[in-house]
Amino acid sequence: MQATKAMKGKKPRKKSATLPAPKLTPSRFRYALSKYRLTIGPSCNNCGLCIELCPYGVYAKGARVPRTPNEHLCMGPACEKNAFYCVSRCPVNAISMRPNPSFQLLGDRRWTADLLASTWHMAETGHAPYQDLNYKTGDSGGGFDKLRLLYPVNGNGNQPKEIKEKEISLAIELNRSNDTRPKVTIPVPLYLGGMSFGSVSIVAMLSRVRAATALGTFCCTGEGGYPDELKPYDDHVITQVATGLFGVREETIQRVRIVEFKYAQGAKPGLGGHLLGDKVTPAVAKMREAVTGSALFSPFPFHSVYSVEDHKKHVDWIKEINPRALVSVKVSTPTDVDMVAVGSYYAGAHIIQLDGSYGGTGAAPDIAKKNIAMPIEYAVPKVHKFLTAEGIRDGITVIASGGVRNAYDAAKVIALGADGVCLGTADMVALECLRCHHCESGRGCARGIATTDEELTKLMDVEWGTQRITNMYLAWCEQLKSILKRLGMKSITELTGRMDALVHIDYMKKEEIKGELD
């Protein structure tokens, strides 16, 4: 109801809703992981010049020599050209800068160390990194990492008129059907995907929901029940109905504005969920109406759905129980994902969420993550084109997920045909996940994110988590606006399906490219 109050305010609502301002939220560990290390040698006379010079606050006063508590804020060797470059300005040449050996071990081909560190930077500051970090692409060698946004340039006559950042709207409408249900506009083209209580800690869950609330968007509960702690944020919660029906009650469905059916999940398409017995703590068991310590299987698929007609029956059931709710359908990406999308439209869904095969999850067989179903980069244009050809594209919202790591991926997948994106892994990274891939082992996440272990859960607090996630998305919004500005677009909705704003660098010769790549 907060939304309606805001709309009744004195001034007519601005086109782009005001987003909160970022708040500095440093790492919860003693030292953030940095790309470079600074060493101060024995010749240092503690003159303090470096502390004075560095505008990023890398140094701090020390007893015998300055300390370097914030190496992660250091620009790296690129600082050389600056007048304040500590290494060359040090009167006694005591400072040396070297790559941090531990940094090389971070990340993987999809989430490179640079992407992790830049996400941490955004979560800390709310802005894109200025350091020597590639925050736009990873190293997977395909898909998003080979696609580039193509901006028109000066000189060839199609330079867009200067647009002010204030005029740019990132809002998208989630109810594009003409039914009688409420319109639900979110001021940012993203919402946060399902992560169940049990797979992540209550602190992580609350942090995500609160961040979604701060941004005016939504966060999905995942299939693990709807903890009471989430009640104050009901208007920003999507509750999930998945095959295990864990914790699904009429009351939980009636509480929310969006209900999501999870038919499949990109990270383990065609396979059911499996919460290991260790993670079924008394709290989890109560929420899921199950037995403590015994593993929980979420079957695949819905054994009551073997056709679009069955699917419609499901959607109708939700609509009957909650007359104001929008219905979202989460599917993964088989060969006939386009048919599934059309079927979902005719079944009466408002949102179709396509979950690509490279997405994240608590635990899944490696063979499924790597091989089953297609990457989101292929699925989105396939669905967009098919829905357009059927003449129903404007009647449904297409949300892409599963492998969207940053603002650039988001912009690219929207250009490929999505209306917005849904995120999960990026939130975890904002909370300082470093993708060690051991969410499922032993007591769960050693960093206190994907765990239900009481002691590990205490490694993080809700305020901190909320702000980190909020900051990261604020940084994304900043970047999305600058992308739109350079494309000459006033609204993110203009970008949907604009494949002409993309180039795949493997298939374009330099001389063929008319514009600037980013």
Next chain:
Amino acid sequence: MPPKYHIQTASVANRFRSVTRSGVIAWEEGCLKCARCVKKECVYNVYTTRSLDERQMLDSLDSACQDCFRCVQNCPARLIQKGVNPTYRTVGDHYWTPEILANLWAQAETGKIPVSGAGYGGPFSGPGFDAMWTDMSEIVRPTRDGIHGREYISTTADLGRKVMALRFDEQGELANAVPPLVEIPVPFIFDLLPFSPPKRRISSAILRAAGELGTFVVIKESEWLPLYERYLPNTMLLLDRGPDARNDHLLERMRIVEVPDNPAALEWQRILKEKKPDLLVAIRMPATPAAGARIADLTQEGAEIIHLVADEFGMEEADEPFFIKDRLKEIHLLLVDKGLRDQITIIAGGGVAMAEHMAKVIICGADAVSCDIPLLVAMECRVCRRCAQGIACPVGLEEVDPGWGSRRVRNLMAGWHNQLLEIMGAMGMREVRRLRGEMGRAMFFEDLEREFASLGKKG
């Protein structure tokens, strides 16, 4: 319905500590001797349970550490670092990557399929098998739950020639001869090892595993030892020189033999079948651009089983070689066009390194796959190929206990079997026989990528 096929697994310890990706570097100098040292807070207790392997000079820190970086980030004096293990990168080669080997080692040790959290971290696609994805079912098609045992998924493959129709005489008796057929409960056989230290114990281990799994091992006639006698029912002897009276006593207990493809191959097949009518003869041929035409001819003339082999990296012999999956697709479609495909059994191998490769080879047109190097890897082989140069094996493979080795192989293949069930379950398939050639239920990089190739180009 046949009884459910299940492979018993139990953890089988490594003889050597595996090569880890990273190491812990912890300095003592400058230690502040904090009362609550970060090392004591390790979630995985790697510091408190630390031990040293004297023989290999390996520290348990490196294998026990799970890379959470908490000690790295929290040590006030920043004395703990993690570093890349230089040895890790040099394990294996461009195809048999350290990641693949680590994945195989873990399966052979535990018998469990590799599971991890936080999504996929590998490349978007790649050459060979990495250029395809398999399908799944949702809403409009049912899936099958094979892993948790709620539904039965058959992984049985038939080896042999099939008649396309049965004829009956006036008395209603079967009028055509029905050729022999051998069923293997898992769609793989074990092939010749492209490199190996002295094989006595290694082959014993592999033969024993094959016996337990119900499949076959290809062994060269020249390398056959009387010691293997008890495994004859699971041996596919490769008769390099064709039928030879000296081997007749072995034929009695064998069900399948293999002969190299040559102009006399079918003649050899005829002679062997004269000696033992219910013997199956597989014709082994290298994958080449000409293989399709040759297989079509052989099929028309009565061949039963073709064993198509690519090299260790899945490549065929040619100036511009195809990868095994691409050659297989072409062969399969050619045989389908000629109406011959269902008459013959194709076993394909070379470069089959992971469970997913097995599924993909079958989707591209093989009835079953042959697997080689992974059998060595199950026994801790590092794919260093030193044995090929006569240098001693760093993990002493020639000394393995055949019992230990067979349990390791069985564990690995149990993992592969379960992963095949995952892939088929997601597709909604209940028969690996139906997976063969189902290219419509797979997605190929070259097809999907077409969308991107035209980006930014007119017309």
